[in-house]
Amino acid sequence: MSIDVHLLSGKMVSLEVEADESADSLSQRAQCALAVGKGRLLTSSGDVLDRETTIKRARLQSGDALTLHVKQVQVVASKPANSRSCCGAAFAAILGDGSVRTWGLADYGGDSSAVQCQLKDVKQIQATERAFAAILGTGSVVTWGDSRFGGDSKAVQDQLKGVKQIQASHSAFAAILGNGSVVTWGRACSGGDSTAVQDQLKDVQQIQACHSGFAAILGNRTVVTWAGGECAPALMALQGQLDDVQHLQASEYAFSAIQGDGSVVTWGDAGFGGDSKTVQDQLRDVRQIQVSFAAFAAILADGSVVTWGDMVFGGDSSTVQAQLEDVQQLQSSCGAFAAILGNGAVVTWGNARFGGDSHSVHDQLKEVRRVQASDFSFAAIRDNGSVVTWGDPDFGGDSKGVQDQLEDVQHVQATERAFAAILKTGCVVTWGAACFGGDSNAVQDQLKDVRQIYASHGAFAAILGNGAVVIWRDDESCGRLNESSMGKLFDLMIMGFKLQLMTVSSPKDIVDVTMNHLDELRRLAGDGEGVSSLVDECVKQVQQAYGTMSLADLCTMRQCLATFVQDCKVKVSLFLHENAQKSDGSFVMSAETLFRRLLQLPGRRVRRDALPTVTSAAWTPHGGQKTSLGAVLEDWMRVLTFNLV
Template sequence: MFMQRELVYTGLSYYARVCGLTLRELNNLEVFLLAGGLASSFMSISVDVYLLSGKSASMEVEADASVESLKHRAQSELKVARCAQLLKSSGEVLDGAKTVTQAKLRTGDLLTLHVNQVQLKAVRKGCEWAAFAALLGDGSVATWGDAVFGGDGSAVQDRLHDVQQIQASHGAFAAMLADGSVVTWGDADCGGDSSAVQEQLRDVQQIQASTSAFAAILRDGSVVGWGDARSGGDSTAVQDQLRDVQQIQASFNAFAAILVDGSVVTWGEAGCGGDSSAVQEQLRDVQQIQASTSAFAAILRDGSVVTWGDGDYGGDSTAVQDQLRDVQQIQASYNAFAAILGDGSVVTWGHARSGGDCSAVQEQLRDVQQIQASGSAFAAILVDGSVVTWGDAGCGGNSGAVQDQLRDVQQIQASYMAFAAIRGDGSVVTWGSAAHGGDSSAVQEQLRDVQQIQASYMAFAAIRGDGSVVTWGDGDYGGDSSAVQVFFVGLLNWKMMIPVKDYFEYVSMIKSVNLQ
């Protein structure tokens, strides 16, 4: 800091002589610069980066360096080769595109390098789990279950090396390798056969899945699709438009791509949002897209919202369009949307019973910080840590039985028909369908010092401060972890996720286990 001050003062002394500044004016200018003005261009800070295992590295970084470069340095120092995220001590994921200054990092900050070491993905057909694929820490993949739906990966096993990510459709898997190529297996009708586009699958950066198709973004911003054409597997009709694609979102049977200029290209089943022609002229400066099962909602740069798809699933927001101003965030249930405005109020639309009508609690929805959704209900955390719920009572839309316990809530997760909230003291409150994890009484004494919760379709998993895991809910959906507790030794993060696409067909489940 002393050297930095000398550099600033030396430069300013010359500037003061040339411009005739008084000593007082010079001192004021120096204070301004050292407080974060031009001097920031040559400032540096020192931070400590930790793995969840406790292993750490101290590093100095320039204020104008990108967070992404800091992450790469941390990965190198800590010898982490796999994909990772850099988190603040608050749990906020740092944006790699921002500079250290923009991310508001300071000397002495403690950061966490979060590494997803093992992924387990599953697909379900009818009423039975069909197949599983596990991405192991060494980049290999293990599969089991129904061979037709991806349970037998032997035909591609010799190609499954250095796998970075696995994505699942309704009945197939797609693995993205470190070299940017893709390996697929499972039901051909669900995207398990990518041979027709294999030569095009190079430099893949991201894969998204609908129920029966996949879409991959390449490094040059183009898109390659495969699988069932009715689910978006055939993008030839819009292929010439798919340039400079930044991100893709998927509904049940359609895809929506945001381009670098903020425009949107859609394809797939028209009734699920695959046809956006009716609102195409409005889709400008799009920042973010959210999807219900059969509709999309896009937030524009000016905070307004454009919707399309099935009106019964939230694709028609005309009834509340005048209220959709200064929108900050959108959350979706199975067939409804909820938007948080800049003033902390909430606007909803879509199927009333699924949370599309919040009129009964509208007066309570003030200073809303975040919203979580189950299949047919919403739960909002207010700035004071209290919670407001609405929607289908059977899906957690009525929290009356535990309302007095919902204080100092920090985070909420949802299964399909239940919610689980972490309070400031590390305890957990649950409500909704008992069969879906809404009743945690059997493990309540174990739910202490909980740091994070993740959910599957009918169960929850809580990660405690000591790295242990507590699960509850339906055993077939991860609610009973007794058979695999041996794998939780040293476990510090277990993530399960199921995007609900239909009441009876559940697309994918992900469990990410960090064993660093």
């Protein structure tokens, strides 16, 4: 018997079939013959053929016509928050027939085999850092990945019915049901527990997520927020006080709301843009808000821009304010902003390391139609199809190596540290950190007729015209650093050591710091390739060399180390953001900082929300005899007088 299979475009193929052949087999043969991706077979009456049914059971007859409905492949990537490692990339793709295929590390949701049989007729997928949640056509939800990040929804599975939409924070999900109620699961510290506001979550229209919580707009345009962790009080501070809210935007730990009259209300951690009091009188007729890691930028109706939040991450645009006129679009990296003006020029501000300084390419930034950003760099597509890049040269800010190939560029996508451009020919050009997808040589012969590119933080996925998916990331280059990156890593290590040297409670604690780091290396190494035994030998030698050293010798050692790092003042974004470092590279020391660090063994990593709230007035150093190194020697607690900053 012969069955005709048509595409919506009119293209058709006739296939010979057997009565016991499955609809899935027929669909696959039709896809190959028509050179398209996966799709669903529809009868002349519009009914979808079950993939498991046979030609006979479907009552198909010779000469019948079927339609192969091919939907565009949709790809979702897991989203590690604040991750600075290329490891952890995972993708989930909704294929044309509603099935799902996953790639990447299993720990990040890259393995869906345990629920694969349930992943049919999938409509939408959302992702936390290490888990995925899929809405099926029935309105039920299937989850997989790390259970700690929302990959296990058994506890609320009976409530997940009629789900219309899902949003994801760092490690929790929130689902809007058809009746306007909300179901949450995942880590409580990321908003996975909404019991405290459950009676308020009615007629929910929209949900916005930040790192540690959610904000929901209700039908009456009021807002309900819920969150966990140390930022929860700030994120829930305006509960019941917001009305006429039209749109929500979020940085890592703060929210902003555009109200019906064009004004803006902000709340959350002030260090992440939760406090806009200094610019409140300027926030009128706001049309759009863009966000970096810890700052906001708003476009007003007159084309001007207002910024607030952490200045290290672009919260202060005063140096370019006069140029910010007739702004049409805003784009942001992790710590900088780029504005496209009406005349096609571009204005940038923020941290230079994140692309906030574009003076080196200023003359080229003309007739720009679109800007894309990685975490550290920007790429601008001009009207003539060329591309201009700036920012960190190792992470996509320098495209000289492929500049002659960047012609007739249609679209640019970015991972955390690399870019990929689709040309008019359907080919792809990549640049940036190889470990983050900046080198596509291994799959270049497959990258033909590319229609769309998706990106996780560390890998790219290209959708071809025939529906095939090509994913790339240079895993072999992961961990290999070039000379420039090695220099940055050395600077980070030196500044980290300097900060610990300054915050230990006595010179002998420097040895404790070293031992803690060695313990962590041992934990990371495990038993792999004899590394653990080498770490053990190092521990032994440290104990032999420094374990019995007198206080005087330890003081002398500390003074030598202090002299060595005294002039090292490299600015580190992590320290700047935590207000541990000044803009000139020196460190900020306070009684509060010392007290917090002395609560735990030096060098030990701890969660901030595990520490008690302390103010500088809660503790003052005891008196004692100061040594020449500046340490006050006390039995239970000591403080340094610092001369290194």
